[in-house]
Amino acid sequence: MPYFIAIFLSVSLLSGCQTAYYSAMEKVGVYKRDIMVDRVEDANQAQQNAQKQFTSALEGLKALNQFDGGDLESAYKDIDSQYKNSEAAVNNVNDRIAAIEDVANAMFDEWQQELALYKSATLKRDSQRKLQTTKLSYNKMLTAMKRAEKKMEPVLDTLRDNTLYLKHNLNAAAIGSLQGQFTSLQTEISGAIRDMNRAIAESNRFIGHLKK
Template identity: 45%
Template sequence: MRRSLRAALAALVLLPATVGCSSVYYDTMEKFGFEKRDILVDRVEDGREAQTDAQEEFKDALTQFRELVAFDGGELEKQYDKVSRSYDRMQREAEEVRGRIDAIEDVGEALFDEWEDELGEYQSAELRNASARQLRETQTQYAQVVRAMNRAADKMDPVLEIYQDQVLYLKHSLNARAIAGLEDERAVIEQRVNELIAEMDAAIAEANRFIDAMQA
């Protein structure tokens, strides 16, 4: 399904620029045979992948920071460059995660609004009630995955802030004494990164449950 959906997305590049509006975008995707439900699952998968990529980047950055703190001889400039590049990559991954969450929330809102409206079109009370129950269940599952992803995203900011401080400090104080001073910050950074990794693990698990439920 994802390969076909990717092909449809690629085809949208050929459409006029006016297809920037979400509602027009979703209408266009439906013409390709992809409902909002399909797009939501696809975007949750993308969000999960973004969380996984960010998780690895934050882990690598922690490794770089530990190596810098344990630095004992050699070229300080090279060690600083590694930490600085790690910070830049973390920022990019964090932006990717937030963008994926925004995309999930956009299609989620459109899907549930449409679903709610269509409940009034049923002639059968039994079918309407069954659809309403399914809607509530899906909304609950959706809320759990979005909440987990946002919690993980919120944990990124404190880590990025402390890394930014360290990079700025080292930029103007690149010497052995400055490196030694980072030891006091290592425990704080490790704690925050570990908390972030745990939240990301939880978000990835929620995404997997949601995807499985939607594809069942």
């Protein structure tokens, strides 16, 4: 099967599964708006977890910089563990944001389509106005999330570089060579955490908007 056809079928199946999921949830009284709130809250928690993991990774590199004899293999394993945990935390944030985008597309498409069903011009205008303000709030939140998501990549890159370098250079001189990485990582993590906090603040405002 050609590659692009396989990709198309995979996306179609995933889209179909999501549509069936939303329909099933609606039958038990859980609507897309409710799912959206849950997923935004999950993304907030994922970002908070990523912040904690990044801070832990920074502490690990700080301890490595202060290394003064001991088990080099153990030092490498600790940094490798910090990198893997950070990678998992970032992947979780990415997945949570993708899940938000999925339900948002479904919710806004449905809302737009249902505008055509109104008989009352007044109610239709009011619903259309609320759709537009909700989209604006959502886009502001998503932009903040994407900005924070992008800031996580340099953190992972630095941690990966440190891990790979130590893996093939397990000696005290190698640790000395990594000392300059600490300041760089500290700056990257500070920037990522700052943007994640902004994204969380926007998320909370969006949730408040949906719950009005």
